[in-house]
Amino acid sequence: MDYELIMRTSLEAPFGVDAVIYALAAIGINLQFGYTGLLNFGQVGFMAVGAYSVGISVNYYHWPWWVGVGLGLALSVVLALLLGIPTLRLRADYLAIVTIASGEIIRLIMRAAVLADFSGGSAGLPGNYRDPFFALSPFDRGAEYGFWIDWSGENFWVMIVGWSLVAIFSFGMFQLMRSPWGRILKAIREDEDAVRSLGKNVYWYKMQSLIIGGLIGCFAGFAFAYGKGSVQPDNYSTSVTFFAYAALILGGTARIWGPIVGSMIFWFIITFSDQMLRGLVAEDLISSDLLSGTQIGVVRFIIVGLGLMLLVIFRPQGIFGDKKELALDAH
Amino acid sequence: MPINSDIRAVRGLPGVAPTPGVAKPNPILAIEGVVRHFGGITAVDVEHLEIQSNAITALIGPNGAGKTTLFNLLTGFDQPDAGRWTFDDQPIHGMPAYRVARLGMVRTFQLTKALSKLSVLDNMKLGAKNQSGERFFEALAPWRWKSGDRSIETRADGLLERFNLGHMRDELAGTMSGGQRKLLEMARALMSEPRLIMLDEPMAGVNPALTQSLLGHIKALADDGLTVVFVEHDMDVVRDISDWVVVMSEGRLIAEGPHDSIGRNQTVIDAYLGTRHGDSSTSGVTE
């Protein structure tokens, strides 16, 4: 078995495009769920809005790339309002139900055959929309960059822009969460009525949290669109949201570093178990009758699931969580 | 140990007849025909009630009388089936809870709502009104809200000292005892500088030594011009600090007057005895 290759591939993953995408998605969820207590199970919907906005703007309308970005952000605000207006006055579960449905609705509309010319239908959008974005890149798209671990010029550019966004949003989150604004969100997470009784417009703060978390999710969608070769509708299924939640919980909710480190660990575990299992099968240490190539794809998620279970048992607050806070839940 | 009883006695409501629904010389809150049903029960049915401004009014009544429900309705936390009321001559029925609070009518809860994962100090700061850092874009720019936050902190520290919570300042509120949480909730409500504060059983669970200093504090607040309405079961406390007592039973206003007139009131005695010996189902749920 080529252990060096396994390690190299596994260590590449926590810095790669997937880790960027899930870190961004999880930062948004951390604001909504971690700090405000809102159950947004439709983060993937915001990602789809972002990805399709940049894709369709360039491929179909031939607009400049930044128009697509602006459009994606504007539509994300609209989506957040649509989701929030009917539900945020109600109990928390209503938002959860509506958001989980919304993500699926967006995916199903985008893959509809009647829209094939517009959104690419089930085949998705080919990657032409990426060209103007890579035209801005100082790197050669085809060349390899890095040391020991190598990335293509494309990925390298997406990673640099993506991790910069992660840094900017995390710094913003850090500022917000020590401000009076953040104090209100954290208070809402615990008891809305207490916050109302002190003259704060709880509904509006929940709406702001939903909108801003959704906007960051939209950026995750941009990263998804530019980081992958195309926009595929079935890449935007509900499981994406839950993987982002898994990453967040691994890292620790309501912590600035939680979504970032969580996403990196998530992708390390996924890639490492994938590579190990493949290596073991190739060496016949595991019979290929027992585990086929497609099954490995599933087993690695089982391993992540086991990891999460162990985490919940031995370190329920997540990697960065605060045990003292958790103990208060028992009250 | 009635600290300001002389001042109180003078300030009481001389010349106001002790009859239910009587008009007051200077009401801050005036309630008209407020009705709230829960399924078959009429939780609140108050025809007319005025709360005198700058006075301490005790709201008493057996368990299940509708005191908490009345608080919920008046402060916008529950919607009545009928009724209207004014705060400072401004109609506020139908107004959302947070706007009622902003007008200066702030309530506390019978079941305390200390925000346990926030520090005691953060709980206090949350209470302050008009913080620029509560707006999103200002929040991103600490230099815009830091100085305001510091002055809020000074005020919070002062109040915490007065409520004997100074030593808890940096602890998470969830680590406090039930009595301390009551105190914190009251102090936090005062952070918003209300003109009318409505306290739902503020002394429940507070240790007796502290109760005395708290009573003194409430009286001092009233002397500074704050109007206080509080629900209390301890008649010694009621006697000690209230200028006026309002009695509810089964949703209705059955008596009001100075506390000495209430003690002699046969309707009140019957109401209390009635529930003590009567149907226990009306006394179970209190919130």
Ligand SMILES: Nc1ncnc2c1ncn2[C@@H]1O[C@H](COP(=O)(O)OP(=O)(O)O)[C@@H](O)[C@H]1O
């Ligand atoms: N949310 C509710 N649903 C149903 N019944 C309620 C509700 N809140 C209060 N009640 C009923 O209304 C009556 C008044 O309750 P409450 O206002 O809590 O009384 P108090 O505070 O005077 O003890 C009680 O009979 C109680 O059971």
Ligand SMILES: [Mg+2]
């Ligand atoms: Mg009550």
